[in-house]
Amino acid sequence: AALYNVDGWGGPYFAVNAAGNISVRPHGSDTLSHQEIDLLKIVKKASDPKSVGGLGLQLPLIVRFPDVLKNRLESLQSAFEYAIQSEGYESHYQGVYPVKCNQDRFVVEDIVKFGSPFRFGLEAGSKPELLLAMSCLCKGNPDALLICNGFKDAEYISLALVANKLSLNTVIVLEQEEEVDLIVDLSKKLCIKPVIGLRAKLRTKHSGHFGSTSGEKGKFGLTTSQILRVVKKLDLAGMLDCLQLLHFHIGSQIPSTALLADGVGEAAQIYCELVRLGANMRVIDIGGGLGIDYDGSKSCDSDISVGYGLEEYATAVVHAVQLVCERRSVKHPVICSESGRAIVSHHSVLIFEAVGMSSVSSAGASVALSADYLAEELSEDYRNLSDAAYRGDYESCLVYTEEMKERCVEQFKQGMVCMEQLAAVDGLCELVRKAVGEGEAVRRYHINLSVFTSVPDAWGIEQVFPIIPIHRLDEKPCVKGVLSDLTCDSDGKIDKFINGESSLPLHEMEGGSYYLGMFLGGAYEEALGGVHNLFGGPSVVRVSQSDGPHSFAVTRAVPGPSCGDVLRVMQHQPELMFETLKHRAQEYVSHDSAAVLASGLARTFDRMPYLVPLSTFDFPDLPAAQ
Ligand code: PLP
Numbered sequence: 001a002a003l004y005n006v007d008g009w010g011g012p013y014f015a016v017n018a019a020g021n022i023s024v025r026p027h028g029s030d031t032l033s034h035q036e037i038d039l040l041k042i043v044k045k046a047s048d049p050k051s052v053g054g055l056g057l058q059l060p061l062i063v064r065f066p067d068v069l070k071n072r073l074e075s076l077q078s079a080f081e082y083a084i085q086s087e088g089y090e091s092h093y094q095g096v097y098p099v100k101c102n103q104d105r106f107v108v109e110d111i112v113k114f115g116s117p118f119r120f121g122l123e124a125g126s127k128p129e130l131l132l133a134m135s136c137l138c139k140g141n142p143d144a145l146l147i148c149n150g151f152k153d154a155e156y157i158s159l160a161l162v163a164n165k166l167s168l169n170t171v172i173v174l175e176q177e178e179e180v181d182l183i184v185d186l187s188k189k190l191c192i193k194p195v196i197g198l199r200a201k202l203r204t205k206h207s208g209h210f211g212s213t214s215g216e217k218g219k220f221g222l223t224t225s226q227i228l229r230v231v232k233k234l235d236l237a238g239m240l241d242c243l244q245l246l247h248f249h250i251g252s253q254i255p256s257t258a259l260l261a262d263g264v265g266e267a268a269q270i271y272c273e274l275v276r277l278g279a280n281m282r283v284i285d286i287g288g289g290l291g292i293d294y295d296g297s298k299s300c301d302s303d304i305s306v307g308y309g310l311e312e313y314a315t316a317v318v319h320a321v322q323l324v325c326e327r328r329s330v331k332h333p334v335i336c337s338e339s340g341r342a343i344v345s346h347h348s349v350l351i352f353e354a355v356g357m358s359s360v361s362s363a364g365a366s367v368a369l370s371a372d373y374l375a376e377e378l379s380e381d382y383r384n385l386s387d388a389a390y391r392g393d394y395e396s397c398l399v400y401t402e403e404m405k406e407r408c409v410e411q412f413k414q415g416m417v418c419m420e421q422l423a424a425v426d427g428l429c430e431l432v433r434k435a436v437g438e439g440e441a442v443r444r445y446h447i448n449l450s451v452f453t454s455v456p457d458a459w460g461i462e463q464v465f466p467i468i469p470i471h472r473l474d475e476k477p478c479v480k481g482v483l484s485d486l487t488c489d490s491d492g493k494i495d496k497f498i499n500g501e502s503s504l505p506l507h508e509m510e511g512g513s514y515y516l517g518m519f520l521g522g523a524y525e526e527a528l529g530g531v532h533n534l535f536g537g538p539s540v541v542r543v544s545q546s547d548g549p550h551s552f553a554v555t556r557a558v559p560g561p562s563c564g565d566v567l568r569v570m571q572h573q574p575e576l577m578f579e580t581l582k583h584r585a586q587e588y589v590s591h592d593s594a595a596v597l598a599s600g601l602a603r604t605f606d607r608m609p610y611l612v613p614l615s616t617f618d619f620p621d622l623p624a625a626q
Pocket of ligand 1: 098101149249251252253287288289290338339340341342523
């Protein structure tokens with residue numbers, strides 16, 4: 001556990017149990033009445049077709065824990081309630097979940113359900129997101145906010161006005177100045193009085209990777225003069241009372257509460273100015289940015305960690321708003337936040353299998369080598385090397401082996417050295433490097449996963465997630481490895497880890513399955529992933545705690561997209577493709593064989609594109625050759 005810093009990034013949901021496996025505490029470790037769940041047992045139940053109740057799902061697998069979502073929401077809510085009470089703040093907190101972080105139907109429905117007691121709402125940034133948010137909130141608390149962000153056309157604005165008409169507590173947030181004209185016209189046309197918010201471009205800028213949307217030159221929001229023009233336009237239209245919310249978003253992963261307080265304080269000043277200008281202000285929406293400590297270092301100097309927890313975050317926000325409002329004698333606004341990463345990151349774990357390993361440097365050191373076996377020029381190198389080894393002169397050993405290898409490669413290119421000799425020299429070099437303790441060899445672990453599909457941020461922005469074996473954690477890992485995925489693309493690899501190194505301590509693969517888990521990836525990764533090489537998404541199970549023998553119950557199990565499904569994404573027609581291949585078989589092989597081939601092909605169309613273990617492979621036998 002210490003080697004992988006599980007306690008640092010995993011608490012209060014993940015720990016290592018006595019069996020050396022990852023255990024999950026979906027209600028957080030403080031809730032001792034709940035038993036822990038052994039993650040390996042979930043994987044076995046989900047994937048093993050032979051075990052009792054085994055579901056036979058193919059890996060990779062996303063395991064979702066709705067109880068974790070509930071705990072995240074409740075923890076965020078109580079952090080704000082505590083800050084509000086202890087600071088004597090005279091309004092309340094009412095958060096929304098930005099659905100872009102994970103639009104999965106069950107994730108959004110769970111958030112609406114679990115957040116209903118405290119009026120938790122949703123944020124949408126596009127028309128389909130708005131449609132899903134509208135329909136989910138029909139079952140939510142009627143006071144829950146529906147925040148409409150993102151670039152808008154007349155259709156988006158009309159949809160938001162319809163939401164308002166359906167008694168959903170909808171706020172249309174202006175991202176661009178032109179949107180105000182559309183809102184004024186359409187609301188008059190449809191006779192619906194809107195609630196309007198505006199997104200301000202703050203001067204406060206966050207310097208990390210995720211801060212590029214902040215500051216004066218950021219992509220979104222209105223500048224000071226645009227805000228003034230919007231106020232004037234609304235006033236002229238007799239709609240200034242519709243302007244009720246101020247929104248801003250400094251960027252994701254805000255590193256410190258100092259920066260947060262700076263931004264919130266600036267926004268609170270704008271809020272008070274809008275009150276002064278006659279708007280009917282009620283809500284300050286501080287956007288997202290509540291960060292996650294991916295490496296457990298609690299550092300505010302990196303993109304993958306943050307130097308605060310939920311309580312410190314909430315206190316900094318409440319304090320900063322209160323300070324400004326009191327100075328300006330403005331009534332305390334409702335505080336809304338749009339935390340996405342902090343709500344959904346912990347709730348799912350991506351499980352995948354290592355299916356093989358190889359050495360990154362040479363293929364192996366097992367080929368016997370002697371001077372007689374080598375071409376003449378190389379024999380001298382070999383003798384020099386032996387002499388240096390006898391003298392204990394390890395520096396020279398390394399120099400001679402490298403020279404020998406270089407010469408050997410040159411001779412191979414000219415056809416003077418055979419493949420066996422080349423392999424033997426490679427092996428010797430590795431042996432010498434190992435013997436003199438030079439650069440521990442890093443192995444390449446082949447993983448049954450597509451990085452582009454399941455961990456796109458590792459490829460796109462070099463984001464680092466905690467990735468560790470989910471079992472054998474009571475055994476010292478004695479190998480260093482990088483992870484190499486299934487795609488035919490050299491970028492399909494993971495070679496940056498939370499230990500700050502380019503390799504991960506891993507165990508030797510001993511014939512059995514070796515399962516790895518990627519944690520804290522519940523936000524963004526699923527929606528960003530693509531279908532490079534036509535690998536689709538993973539299978540998914542939803543797991544809740546139960547009183548049964550394994551302390552968990554699988555409440556939903558969905559296989560990942562099949563080969564047919566991913567082909568359809570690229571406009572192929574799997575049914576027609578199958579028919580074409582079946583007819584071809586009928587033309588080229590016997591009637592019986594054609595039927596067998598067709599049934600084998602049908603199975604491949606139906607199965608996920610990932611590697612299938614030989615034990616579950618079942619292509620039918622062809623009839624004996626005629
Ligand atoms: N709100 C807005 C407007 C955003 O652009 C984002 C994401 O970048 C969020 C909320 C969610 O941010 P986070 O996931 O950091 O909480």
